[in-house]
Amino acid sequence: MNHLTKEQLQTLRDMLVREKRDLEHHFDKGNEESVSDESLRVSTGELSSYDNHPADVGTETFERSRDLAIDENLRNRLDEIDRALDKIEDLTYGSCEVCHREIPYERLEILPYTSFCVEHTPERTISNDRPVEEDVMTTPPKGAGEHRQRDAGAFDDAGAWRSLEEYGNSDSPAMAAKRNAPDYNSLSTDED
Incomplete structure (x- = not known):
């Protein structure tokens, strides 16, 4: 961690604390129930889904799954920020977890919660799994x-x-x- 000056380290720490506060505020929201704790009926405010068109329920389900994915991503980011703040306290901040080389300050300015240098950053690929139904569906015929x-x-x-x-x-x-x-x-x- 000796490659970072005290000013740089304080700047990075302030960035982490500010982002942590913003994320905690996102999850607090006046101690409302989490999206995952509510039923679909409660989250939509409907007394019954009987009178809703199936497409409306599909839209609500999509919106809910999107919100859950965003919350999961933000929770992971909050965990990474907590780990980075712990590393600042342990004086191990700023070095790659794999090769133990120093992470450049410019990279830490952009991603202050990172624990990896560019070469050892784990791949974060988006799953390209297609629904199993597509294996048995026939392709639409051509023409009209x-x-x-x-x-x-x-x-x-x-x-x-x-x-x-x-x-x-x-x-x-x-x-x-x-x-x-x-x-x-x-x-x-x-x-x-």
Whole structure:
């Protein structure tokens, strides 16, 4: 730590304390419950999700997961700041945890909570895992209209309803789209 002057060290310490205070203020917010402690119904203020469109619930779920990810990132940053402040007290601040070389002051000015030199910074990759559903989904056919789907050879073509209809539905002859349907077998929309 001898590569840092007292003024530089005090500047970095002040930066860490200021950022720590800001993060603690973010998490305190008047001692409100954390996002993770609330149910979706409570966090949206709705008495029931029954009357909401599924897309509204999807949007709320997305927003909630985004907020949780941001909070997790900020908690990790707060932990890194606490470790950096502890290192200042232990007189081990400013050296790389891997190679033990001095971290340049310019890097510490930008990332005062870092414990690594540029060469040994752990990779922080964003997971590129795709949903498992994509493995079984067929790619959308090219072109437009009913013929593009029939020619695609995939199950999700225009005749999918006919394929499913043979297993039955909840229609009865009285409720059929065809007027005066005599029995269940005549409810099919198949023109054949």
